[in-house]
Amino acid sequence: MSHITHEFPRAYEAATKVDPLILAQALDHIARTAARSRSQTRRLRWIEQRALIALRGDEFRDIDVDLPKSAGPDTHEKLQRRMAYHIAIKHEVLSALQALHANMLAQDLEGEAQRPTEDEYHQCMRDAAAAIANAQGGAA
Incomplete structure (x- = not known):
């Protein structure tokens, strides 16, 4: 029996074993929490947009959102x-x-x-x- 390794094993396991409503509620909570943050950073806006894209059922593409900058030494x-x-x-x-x-x-x-x-x-x-x-x- 061959074992298939998925690119995102955690996501695959959740998709096959967790109720979709629970996942959707979690994504909605993540989006709302990021939107209500006291300080709006590029990273938080990205997290919010990423969750909203997933809730719409759209495939994520890097060009759809403004990606966060890498956290270098001079942020x-x-x-x-x-x-x-x-x-x-x-x-x-x-x-x-x-x-x-x-x-x-x-x-x-x-x-x-x-x-x-x-x-x-x-x-x-x-x-x-x-x-x-x-x-x-x-x-x-």
Whole structure:
């Protein structure tokens, strides 16, 4: 007995074993969900159109819809995340250096009670060093 391998085995199995109404309801749900998304991306529009084409019973052809771009390293969302990360690192370093600067200025205060302790000074140095190391590690 020969075994036939289909191009889309999951789809073939669903077509032969699952109630068509269940499949149609799933496709309709996918199309509605993609259409109601808060952010309309090319990929979501493609998913919606792909589901609607299947619901109409039409054969899918690439030329019928605007295909999604490949998600390369410079998509808008990835660039935004990268910028937000670097801005957060900048703020972390700035905050640590400002604390270190304030600590250094406080070393010159006349009153002993107003000066930071040796432990506070060393902790401030460690925080600044860690922020700088984190910034250097993120830039690599």
